[in-house]
Amino acid sequence: MxxxxxxxxxxxxxxxxxxxxxxxxxxxxxxNVYFPAAAAENAADRFIRGVYGEPAAPESSSDEASPEPQSGLHDTFGQRALTGLLDFVVPAAHAQQPDITISTPGINKLQSAMNARHEKLKPYYESGAVGMDSNGFITLRDESAIPLKDRNNVKKLVADENNDREALYREVASANGHPEWKSDIQAIFAKRWVANAPSGWWYQSAGGDWVQK
Amino acid sequence: MTVTSRRTFFRRSLACLLLLAASPGAAEPLLSLQFAELEHEALTLRQVDIRIEQNAAGEHRFELQADELALNAADVVRDVSLQCRARLTLAHVACESGRLALTHADLGRLNGAVSFRYAFGQGLEHAELTGLGLAAGRIDLQVARPGSEWAITADLTAVDPGQLQPLLQQVGLALPALSGRLDGRIQAAGWPLTEVVADMAVQELNYNGDSVAQDVAGDLQLTARRQNGDWQNELQLNLTAGELYLVPPLPGYQTPPGFYIAVAGQPIHLDAVFGYAPVTAQVTIQDLNYHHPEVIRLNGAGRLRLGTAGGLQALAVTVPSVDLTRAFPVYLQPWLIDSSYNDIELGGQAALEIGLDETGISALGLQFDDVDIRDPRDRFGISDLSTDIQMTRARQHASRVSWERIDVYQLQLGAGAISLVSDDFSIRVTDWQDVALLDGTLNISELDLRNVGTAAFEMHLAGAVQAVSLPTLTAALGWPELGGTLTGEFAGLNYQGGDLRMDGELLVHMFDGRVTIRELAVRDLFGNLPVLAADVDVRDIDLERLTETFAFGKITGRLSGHIHGLRLENWQPVAFDASLSTLDDGDTRHRISQKALNNLTQIGGGLSGALSRGFLRYFDEYSYGELGVSCRLANGFCELGGVERYNDGYYLLTRGGLLPPWVEVRLAGSVIAWDALIAGFQQIAESEVEID
Structure with a gap:
């Protein structure tokens, strides 16, 4: 304008x-800039698979993400520049389907921290001690499944994970130039954490009931 | 027949019964009576059937059956059956070698051996109920009334407290999933109770509520006396085995801290003198001592209210001296679990006095002696921290804090000390020292701390940075080594709400020029995602010294410009608007070496000029007009520009100089992925590039 x-x-x-x-x-x-829900779902799936450390395709995912452009060390600077240029121009040519960025230094740091933590949390997802709530966070749903001596450690893991998730939703929204999308991003992630989770893990339905996947 | 009269009637009935039973030659049974209801003191019997028989030896046998027995019209047992050998005189009735059986709604069918002696006109003198099978164990009861007061002694053998749950619920103690083995003696006097003395041992106690006990063993001695309706109690408790996870009901905590306590070796000991007012559910702790061997010893006093609307009202705790390596993980770290400091490690000696009320901390005394604080996430660290801190809401106190070293990320601050005066938890700094910052100095002219010890902690600092050498700074930050010094004055370095903001400028003298850093701020400094923002202005950087440092190839000239809107996430740039050029360097000589030219063409993506590459290779260096580059970084892409426009593109280097050969470098593309640009620079830094 x-x-x-x-x-x-x-x-x-x-x-x-x-x-x-x-x-x-x-x-x-x-x-009006509409929230690109399908692209966000795709981005969330890529991020979550990076956290879970599993290549498994999620349930009811929208179209698959295009593979990341690979740049080998042997590439010349000029080739890298060209690749970068193409990276920039090609998505712009498909502007009708906007992409959602999930790769910034901040988001990468969060993903790396969450991936390292996931290995520690996994046994508690599997035992049902920790469940995924309907707001995109995790919570202690059955403390009695955790040995007493580990209980505070698990509480720490849950608190740290939720701090990182809160930062993640904020950062994905602002990295895409729309801080006001935070709640939309969070809602998408809330669904995709569950969709990408293996069966047997517990999640909270929209009505608040705990359901085993 | 319905009898509704009071105890006199009962006594008359018994007297009548006695007379009938004594009459010789009576037919068996001697007596058979039915009552719809019988009342005696606090006892009410309903649908009562009494029989007295006499055997051939002249002994009397007494039998009582009742549908219901109610105590104080409330506690009801059913199907009461009493049989015993009766001795009847004009003054007494005694029941010997008897059996009592009754059904309690929650405890089931109970039965045991019974004997008692009843004096007419005086009531029950003595009773014994032994071998009563109760709650998987056995209870032996003795009831006596030496004076006018009841005295009851209960010996418990292998009783499962979990099966006493219904009784506990009646006195307001809901203890779900409770089990274990209780042995010991409880003595109670008076009705209603006026004194309870208990000496109990517990084994394999398990309890699962907000707090949890697993396989706990221990012993307990309790003396409780009631005066004017309130109880005064003395408790001694020793835990000899097991694990506990204790979650005290604390005000203001959505998820209160949980303390994991495992008994290892010596017993954990607790003794307490406390009062309990049943009407208000108020507990007043007059003296409490707790000793967790080799971990912590504390004493305290306080008030709390039991029940759903209850909680802690006041608590004063003193920890005389404690080894933080052992005590911090057990008793202090749980308070930090929801914070980003939940994995810090502390070592050294400390003493603590803390006062809590319904609104939080009301008094704090903290003595640290050479305490080390380490952060596994390497955000900060403090070595040899010593404190003498006193704070209360009521009055002013003087405090002192000193340290040998503080680390904030990769920056090291040297030894320092500050003196403080606190008034209602507002702390004023009254004296301090300048501290070393790497190999320079941080001169402090103002220092102000607020809301110490709370999440709303604030710090304001004004002063100057003196003579920090760039080689030391860049080595500390893990950057390529740069020559020069850092100085600066700042009107304010403010830490508030987790964010750091600097008012003023830092000046870096480097490569014979100046770099000025303004509007420096770090959001969420110690959080999971710190974000640094700054505006940087660059003036008169000697390109020759700069290019030598980075092995780019020699370029002469002086570079000026800016990097505005700089934003670092995870200490890596994600946004800025930068423009650097030689446009403002007057008549400084502009020369560029073959190697530098080649490297520059890799950024530009193409070399053009009046002369071919083949010819160029015979020269070591060339003249140039101006050199400049701009980059607007956003969303992972750098929008590049140069020193001058041509058609739709830019020159990174324009031709110039009096004598040929002349060269120019144009920018082939205008947008490049930031990662690719950085990788390219790394490639240049790491490799020797040859010109064809």
Whole structure:
């Protein structure tokens, strides 16, 4: 949209009234940026598989993510630059289906921390001591399944995981230029954590009941 | 027949019964009576059937059957059956070698041996109920009334407290999933009770509620006396085996901390003197001593209220001296579990006094003696921390804190000390020292701390950084070594809500030029995702010294420009708007070496000029006009620009100089993935590039 200041600068042009009229008209049009749910679901699946450390395809996932472009060390700088350029241009050519970025230094750090933690949490997902809630976080659902001496360690893992997940949803939204998407991102992740989880793990339904997958 | 009169009637009935039983030659049974209801003191019997028989030897046998026996019209047992050998005189009735059986709604059918002696006009003198099978064990009861007060002694053998659950619930103690073995003696006096003395041993105690006990063994001595309706109690408790996970009911905690305590070796000991007011469910702890051998010793006093609406009202705890290596993981770390400091490690000696009330900490005394604090996530560390801190809501206190070394990420601060005055938990710093920062100094002109010990902790610091050498700084940060020094004055370095913000400028003297850092801020400094933001201005950097350092190939000239809107996540750049060029360096000589030119063409993606590559290779260096590059980094891509526009692109290097050969470098593309750009620079730094 053109600002009125820019329109004023153009006022000496013969067609200025037409342009100014269009500018004013465009100023009245509200441009809505819709949350790209399918792309977010895809991005969430890629991220979650990285955390779970499993290549398994999730249930009812939307179209598969395109493979990451590979850049070998033997590539010349020029080839790398070209690859980078293509990376940038090609998604732009498919702007009707916007992509969701899940690779920034911050998000990568969170994924790496969550992946390392996942190995420690896994036995507790499997025993049902820890379950996935409906808000995209995890919670202690059955403390009695945890030996007393490990109970505080598991509480620590759960607290750390939830801190990282809170940061993740915030960062994915802001890395994609829409901090206001945080709750949408969180809602997508809440579903995809469950969809990507192996059977046997526990999750909370929208109604709040615990269900074993 | 319905009898609704009071105890007089019962006594008359018994007297009548006695007379009938004594009459010689009576036909068997001597007596058979039925009552719809009988009352005696606190006891009520319903649908009562009494029989007295006499055998050939002249001995009397007494039998009582009742559908119900109620104590104080509340506690009801059914199907009561009493049989015994009766001795009847005009003054007494005695029941010997008897059997009593009754059905308790929750405890089931109970039976045992019974004997008693009843004096007419005075009531029950003495009773014994032995071998009563109860709760998987056995109880022997003795009841006596030496004066006007009841005295009951219960000896418990192998009783499962879990099976006493219904009785515990009646006194307001819901203890789910309780089991174990109880042995010992409980003595009680008065009705209602006025004194209870218990000496009990427990084995294999298991309990699963908010708190948990597993295979706990121990012994307990309790003396409780009631005065004016309230109980005054003395308790001694020794735990000799087992594991506990204790979750005390604390106000203000959605998930209160849990303490895992395992008995290893010597017993854990607790003794307490406390009062209990049943009407208000109020517990007042007058003196409490707790000793966990080799871990912690503490004493305290406080008030709490039991029940669902209850909780801790006040608690004062003193820990005289403690080895933090042992005590911190058990008793202090659980308080930090929901924070990002939940895995810090402490070592050294400490003493603590803490006062809590319904709103939180009301008093704090903390003595650290050469304590080390280590963060496994390498965000911070403190060595040889010593404190003498006193704080209360009521009045001012002087405190002192000193340390040998503080680490904040890779930055090391040297020894320092500060003096504090606290007033209602607001701390004012009254004196401090300058501290070493790497090989330089952090001069502190203002220091202010607020909300110490809470999540709302704030720090304000003003001062200057003096003479930190860049080789030391870059080595500490793990960056390529740079020459120069860092100095700076800042009007404020503020830590608030987990964020760090600097008001003022840091000045870095490097490569004979100046780099100014402004608007420096770190969001969530010690959190899981710190984000650094800054604006950087660069002035007159000597390109020759810069290119030597990075083995890029020699370039002469002076570089100026800016890196604004710099944003680092996980200490890596994710956004900035940078522009650096030689445009402002006046008449400085501009020369570029063959190697540097080749490296520059790799960024640019193509070399062009009046002369071919084949010809160029015969020169070691060339003149150039201006050199410059800009990069606007966002979303992982760098939008590149150069020093001057041409058609739709940019020159990174323009031709210039008096004599040929002239060279220029154009930018082939305008957007490059940041990772690819960095990888390219790394490739340049790591390899020797030859010109064809």
């Amino acid at each position: 053109q600002s009125s200041t820019e329109s004023a600068v153009l006022s000496r042009s013969p067609s200025i009234w037409l342009i100014a009229g269009l500018a004013l008209l465009s100023a009245c049009v509200t441009v």
